[in-house]
Amino acid sequence: MDKIIIDKDIRKAHTPPATFYTEDAYFEQSKERIFETSWQYACDASEIDAPMTQYPFSYMPYFIEEPLLISSDKQGQERCLSNVCTHRGKMLVESKTQNRQISCGYHGRCFRLDGSFKSMPCFDDVEDFPTEKDHLKNFPLERFANLLFTSMNPKISFEAVFQPILDRLSWLPLDQLEYVESSSKDYTVQAHWALYCDNYLEGFHIPFVHPALNNAIEFDKYFYETYAYCNLQVGIAKEGEPYFELPPDSPDYGKKVYAYYYFVFPNMMLNFYPWGLSLNIVRPISKEKTIIEFKSYKFPEAHFNPEVNALDETELEDEAVVESVQQGLKGKTYNRGRYSPSMEQNVHHFHTLLFDKLYEQD
Ligand code: FES
Ligand SMILES: [Fe+2]
The missing domain is CATH 2.102.10.10 (Rieske [2Fe-2S] iron-sulphur domain)
Known part of the structure; x- marks a missing residue:
């Protein structure tokens, strides 16, 4: 197996080769190197x-x-x-x-x-x-909040992963989030787990893939931030769409934040909406099959309408593109791509962490 290098400079970097997503060896290696060492x-x-x-x-x-x-x-x-x-x-x-x-x-x-x-x-x-x-x-x-985490062989400090989320959102009643079983469910995607994460990590595809979501958020105001082991995407609400009532000491005060989308390396998403949290856990099954566990938690007093908050439509649109990429990568013509520096910095961040961990010396 050739060593995969992702240039730290996104302008020079190439995306991972197709073999990362298609070969058994990388999939197996990721168990010990990526998943046992993470939270x-x-x-x-x-x-x-x-x-x-x-x-x-x-x-x-x-x-x-x-x-x-x-x-x-x-x-x-x-x-x-x-x-x-x-x-x-x-x-x-x-x-x-x-x-x-x-x-x-x-x-x-x-x-x-x-x-x-x-x-x-x-x-x-x-x-x-x-x-x-x-x-x-x-x-x-x-x-973190009312969620418990463990690690078989922790190589990353828990604080380094979750502190950036607390720093920004500690004003929310995180300890009072209540689990809503009726709007929690699992999805099965016929694709590699990292392809599902890659897709999550950019809003670049929203105008092309998610017409309804595109009508709810301002594409031009969408922004990205990266931290040591997590990263953030912020969607800004269009007129008439729900948004957070932010306290004056929030760094986002004055913005109509529709959602905070946090990715926690290597396989978890914490999506905060005015009604609560959608926790998504990406569970690899095989290199071509992944289960995504969607768990919904609502804030006390929040207006929670399961129909409005059904994340189904967006999820099914995402699954369709991710499964299409899975097929594309199996073809002979594609090997590696390039990144958009303004739109794909969180994808690039994920990939640099992936290969840092895969090759980390004990
Ligand atoms: S296996 Fe537990 S007592 Fe024997
Ligand atoms: Fe999407």
Whole structure:
């Protein structure tokens, strides 16, 4: 595999070669290099609603599938632990439960709520037991608003990822966002996960692909900002469209902001609208298949009309172009393209991070 280089100067840079999106090796490499080292959504904090709760989940379902659990102790302190018994590997917690300890249903090994080994029947004669290896591995656990995140092998500070969002939007009642199940759903796209992200990262295509959205926002006023591990697109509302009531200390005060579109490297979007948040999690399945989880959260008191807020139309328009690119890349003629410096800086930012991480030395 040739080393892929994305020039840091967007005016000189070429987009990733088609092989990045079509070859198995890159797809496999990205598991360890990109996804295990980044922060991934674990669950909503509301799942851990009481002390001594154990909530099982999978780190990147369908892709990495590491069995993990969130455990809250008697004081309500939450930890992220391995959900695999250190004896012979059975999964410990199969569904959300409440218990004073974590016990294995196979041969009775027990762990404390902090993951440390507690007891094991019929092991009296075992030498050099228990050791460190008999405890459940602890993983970091962080929170943004009411969303919990973990990482299998964090190489990026959580703050570096989320602080720019807090700096700009801390005036919003982020801690009070409420999950709206009825307007949350999953979409399946027949395309590589990074193609879906590439498309999200520019508003360049809005006039061509999204007629309704194009009628709602001012294309000429759309703007982009990049940070260390996230980037932002801001849509400005046309006359008659909803917009945020911004406080005077907002850097955007005076603008009619229709939406803040944050991309969090490598696979998450936090789209803030006056009614709330649309969280999109991009889940790779294979190099030609991706699931996009759309989770809606509304601000208390916000006027939330599921029909108006249905993001379906835009999503289906995006899926159609992304699937078309997937087909185009499989052709023989295309290899690499160039970037628009005024429209595609967030796409370029994503690509530079991708290959920095892919080739990062341990
Ligand atoms: S696998 Fe858990 S006690 Fe044996
Ligand atoms: Fe789009």
